[in-house]
Amino acid sequence: MKFPAHSSISKSGGHSDLPSFQVVVLYEGDEAAMRAWKVLVWLERLLGGSLDLGSNIWSFGSLGQAGFRAASIREGTAADVIIVAAAEAEVLPDQVKRWLETCLASQHGEHALLIALHEDEPQNNVAPAALCGYLRPLASRWHTSFICNEELASRFTSDAALEKLRRK
Numbered sequence: 001m002k003f004p005a006h007s008s009i010s011k012s013g014g015h016s017d018l019p020s021f022q023v024v025v026l027y028e029g030d031e032a033a034m035r036a037w038k039v040l041v042w043l044e045r046l047l048g049g050s051l052d053l054g055s056n057i058w059s060f061g062s063l064g065q066a067g068f069r070a071a072s073i074r075e076g077t078a079a080d081v082i083i084v085a086a087a088e089a090e091v092l093p094d095q096v097k098r099w100l101e102t103c104l105a106s107q108h109g110e111h112a113l114l115i116a117l118h119e120d121e122p123q124n125n126v127a128p129a130a131l132c133g134y135l136r137p138l139a140s141r142w143h144t145s146f147i148c149n150e151e152l153a154s155r156f157t158s159d160a161a162l163e164k165l166r167r168k
Helices: 030-047 066-077 094-106 123-141 149-155 158-167
Strands: 006-010 020-027 052-059 081-085 113-117 146-148
Touching (some): 020 030, 020 094, 052 066
Parallel strands (some): 020 052
16 A cells, blocks of 8 residues: 555544544655554544544655645644654654654643654564654653653543543
8 A cells, every 4th residue: 555645534534522632743755654554544433523624645755845844834833743664673763853853842731742662572672762762852852742652542531531531
C-alpha cells in the first residue's frame, strides 16, 4: 500500500458538538505509515465517543517542500498530539527536526504530546535509541509529555486526552 505525501481525516468533517482533538502524524516509509495508521484507528476507538478526532498525515519528505511546509506547520501548531513514525534506525532528517521545533515554539499554552513510533522489533535496539533519543529531550525542553510506542496503551487514555484539552 502506498501512502500519499499528505492526507487529512476528520470523522465529522468539522461538524460535531464534541471537542476537537487534532493529531498530526509524520512518517518515513510505508511500514511506518502503516504503524501510524494502526495507532490512529486505536485512537479513534479510544476517543471516538468523547472527542472529534481529526488527523493530518505528512511524509518526512513533504515537510521540506515549499508547497506543503506552511500548511503542515499550521496543522502542527494546532495539534494536540504529534506522532513521529520512523521506518529505519536513522537520525531524524533535519527538515523533520526543524518542523518539530517550529511547531512546538509556535504553540501557545499546552504543547502537543509527542509520540515516537519505531519498528516493533528493531535491529539491535537502534531505532528506539535514535528516535526516542531525539524526541525525549525535545519534549523535556518544551515541558511536554513524551511516549514511546511500547508505553502507548498504558499511558494514553481517553481521560488523559480530555485533561489535555482542559489545560489548553
